[in-house]
Amino acid sequence: MLRTVKPLRRLALAAALALAGILVAPVAAAADESDPADVRWSVTPADESGRDDRLSIQHALEAGESATDHIAVRNLGDEEATFRLSAADGFTTRSGRFDMVASDKESVDAGTWIDIADDVTVGAGESAIVPFSITVPDGAEPGDHPAGVAASVITSQASGDGTSLGVESRVGVKVITRVEGDLAPQIEIENVSAEYNGTWNPLRPGTVTATFDLTNAGNTRLIVDGLATAGTGEAAFPADGEPIGDLLPGDTREVSITIDGTWPTFYAPGDLVVTPTAAALDGAAPDVDEASASLGVWAVPWPQLVVLLALALIIIAATWNRRRGKRRLDAMLQQAREEGKRQASTGRGTASRVSIARALPAVAFTLLVAAASVTLAPDIAMAASDSGSDGVGVHVDIVERDDAGADADADGSDASGDADADGSDASGDADAHGADASGDADATGAAANDDADSDGSGSELPATGTDPSLMIALGAAGAVACGAVLVLARRRAGRGEAPRR
Numbered sequence: 001m002l003r004t005v006k007p008l009r010r011l012a013l014a015a016a017l018a019l020a021g022i023l024v025a026p027v028a029a030a031a032d033e034s035d036p037a038d039v040r041w042s043v044t045p046a047d048e049s050g051r052d053d054r055l056s057i058q059h060a061l062e063a064g065e066s067a068t069d070h071i072a073v074r075n076l077g078d079e080e081a082t083f084r085l086s087a088a089d090g091f092t093t094r095s096g097r098f099d100m101v102a103s104d105k106e107s108v109d110a111g112t113w114i115d116i117a118d119d120v121t122v123g124a125g126e127s128a129i130v131p132f133s134i135t136v137p138d139g140a141e142p143g144d145h146p147a148g149v150a151a152s153v154i155t156s157q158a159s160g161d162g163t164s165l166g167v168e169s170r171v172g173v174k175v176i177t178r179v180e181g182d183l184a185p186q187i188e189i190e191n192v193s194a195e196y197n198g199t200w201n202p203l204r205p206g207t208v209t210a211t212f213d214l215t216n217a218g219n220t221r222l223i224v225d226g227l228a229t230a231g232t233g234e235a236a237f238p239a240d241g242e243p244i245g246d247l248l249p250g251d252t253r254e255v256s257i258t259i260d261g262t263w264p265t266f267y268a269p270g271d272l273v274v275t276p277t278a279a280a281l282d283g284a285a286p287d288v289d290e291a292s293a294s295l296g297v298w299a300v301p302w303p304q305l306v307v308l309l310a311l312a313l314i315i316i317a318a319t320w321n322r323r324r325g326k327r328r329l330d331a332m333l334q335q336a337r338e339e340g341k342r343q344a345s346t347g348r349g350t351a352s353r354v355s356i357a358r359a360l361p362a363v364a365f366t367l368l369v370a371a372a373s374v375t376l377a378p379d380i381a382m383a384a385s386d387s388g389s390d391g392v393g394v395h396v397d398i399v400e401r402d403d404a405g406a407d408a409d410a411d412g413s414d415a416s417g418d419a420d421a422d423g424s425d426a427s428g429d430a431d432a433h434g435a436d437a438s439g440d441a442d443a444t445g446a447a448a449n450d451d452a453d454s455d456g457s458g459s460e461l462p463a464t465g466t467d468p469s470l471m472i473a474l475g476a477a478g479a480v481a482c483g484a485v486l487v488l489a490r491r492r493a494g495r496g497e498a499p500r501r
Contacts, residue, residue, distance in 0.1 A: 039077045041122070043151050043171045046072035046129055056174040057149075059134055060281040063179055066135035071173055073130055073151045075122035082121045083151035085130060087114035090146035090174060094254055096245025098174050100148040110147035110177050113137065120151065134177055142181025143219025144279070146248045148172045176221060178281045185288040186218035187247070187276040194230060194297035198264055202303035208233060208259040210295055212272060216247040220286060222276040223247075230295055231268030233261035246279065264301035271295055 045054040051072040059067045075081050088100040089111035101107055116132035132149060150172025156164045190213040198206035208230040216222050224244055227236050237257045238244045247253055262268050272295045276288045 039075075039079075039081045039153050041076055041081065041083060041151060041153070041171060042074045043149070043173050044072050044074075045173055046070045048129065048131075050129060051127070056176060058176045058178070058279075058281055060178040060180060061134065061136045063136050063140045063181070064138045066133055068131060068133045069175075070129050070131050071149055071151075072127050073120055073122055074127040075124055078124050080121065080123045081153065082119055083153060084119050084168075085116050085149070085151055086170075087111050087116055087132070087147060087149050087175075090148040090248070092146075092245060092248055092251050092253075094252075096243060096253065098146075098148070098245075100150060100170070100172060103152075103168055107147075110134075110145035110175070113145075113177060114147055114149060114175065116149060134175070136177065136179055140179045141219065142179045142183060143249055144221040145177045145179065146221075147175045147177065149175055176279075176281075178220070183220050183278070183286045184218050185220040185222060185276065185278040185286055186216075187222060187224065187274055187288065187291045188215040188217045189213070189272060189274060189291050189293040190215060190252075192272060192293050192295060194270075194295055196230075196262065196264065196268065196297045196299040198299065198302065200303050202301075202307050205232065205261050205263045206299065208262045208268065208270070208295075208297055208299075209256065210259060210270075210272065211254065211256045212293070213252055213254050214244070214247060214274065215252045216249050218278075218288075219249050221246050221248050221279040222288065223279060224274055224276045226272065226274035226290075228257055228259055228270065228272045228295060230259045230270035230297055231262040231265055231299060233259040233263075233268075235259040247276075262299060264299035264304065266298070266300060267296060268299040269294070269296045 044051050045057050046052055047070055051074075057069050057071075059069070061067055073083055073085075075083075086103065087107075088103070088105075089107040089109045090098060090100050092098050101111070113134055113136060114132055115135065117130060120128050120130050122128045150170040152168050152170040154166050154168050156166045192210070192212040194208050194210045196206055196208050210228050210230065214224055223246055225236070225238060227234060235257055237255065239257070244253060244255060259270070272293045273290060274292070275290045278286045278288050
């Protein structure tokens with residue numbers, strides 16, 4: 001199926017191209033055959049003697065008054081040519097260029113005030129001076145009235161079907177007629193809009209493009225300039241190479257200017273100030289009031305906001321890290337405090353155990369010394385009853401005396417006191433038998449100071465108190481026990497003070 005369609009398409013395309021060639025060829029040939037010789041010409045202001053230096057023709061006339069002027073038509077071609085002359089109302093395009101209404105349209109203003117010949121014939125390389133008159137009708141409104149005078153060439157192009165197309169080429173000059181009277185120049189600013197054009201470089205300002213319409217609401221021709229501001233930027237207009245052109249009465253011109261140096265401040269307020277100047281004719285120019293309008297535009301500083309956001313995020317991150325670090329440090333400090341408290345409590349318990357363990361030997365030694373003191377202290381001697389007695393113990397006070405401090409009697413007895421007739425000890429009151437009165441004496445009057453009785457047959461008293469060998473054994477056992485407790489306490493203390501990982 002595809003193989004069938006493709007050849008058909010190719011044939012149709014070839015037929016269409018052949019038909020187009022048949023239709024175009026006769027037209028081109030007819031155009032070539034009917035084209036006149038190359039014609040080039042110019043039209044400029046002039047006086048009776050020839051071309052002058054004026055750029056346009058301007059006259060200030062009273063209503064009903066007339067004036068005569070001239071134009072120079074120059075043939076720049078190689079052959080003689082006849083040029084059609086005409087006058088019509090003038091206007092300016094939106095780009096600021098002056099133009100005349102087309103020949104097929106009827107003029108209603110200053111174009112009808114001009115009277116000029118219908119045509120002029122000019123030889124190759126020659127110029128012709130053509131006079132014309134301007135007559136202001138009665139009752140004409142004061143102010144400037146634009147018109148134009150032109151020299152044109154009409155060419156025709158014939159087609160194969162017998163029809164022809166005429167083309168008029170015009171070259172003219174501007175003619176401004178000012179009607180004297182009450183002149184009221186006025187400028188209006190309309191349709192103001194602005195757009196901010198930022199840059200992604202946060203260190204560079206952006207631009208504002210302002211667009212507005214200027215309308216000449218007065219009756220005189222105006223030349224405009226002004227100043228536009230937006231935020232921190234400003235721009236004067238018209239810029240070099242971008243002329244606005246004259247504003248004729250009733251003209252509306254769209255103007256677009258670029259304002260540089262505007263920093264984005266969310267909203268960039270500004271003003272548009274237009275200072276018009278009325279064209280002077282015959283040396284007199286009326287005063288014109290300036291016009292102004294507000295010019296504001298939203299200018300969001302996106303690059304700067306991105307930078308501020310980045311800085312804010314950095315600050316937040318730094319603050320958060322700092323607070324996080326502080327919290328971690330506080331947690332570590334709290335943990336260290338708790339660990340220190342636990343270690344301190346463990347250390348205090350260990351220290352208390354160590355202190356108790358260290359105090360145990362001292363306590364044991366103190367108890368041992370106390371026991372030894374109690375054991376070795378001189379107690380009241382208990383007289384042991386001998387086997388021959390009836391079991392009744394006799395208490396005897398042992399008094400040591402200095403032999404040199406008392407006189408001895410004739411029998412060698414102690415004479416520190418009064419002795420009785422038998423020579424007995426008289427330190428106390430003696431009884432009838434002359435016995436010692438400081439204590440109880442036995443029947444035979446014998447003393448208990450390990451001295452023999454009178455017959456030399458006295459027996460020795462038995463020793464009293466604790467056995468020294470038992471005391472030494474008890475002391476050694478206590479010392480061993482205290483040493484063992486001290487060693488155990490030190491080992492536990494060492495385990496409690498060991499660092500934890």
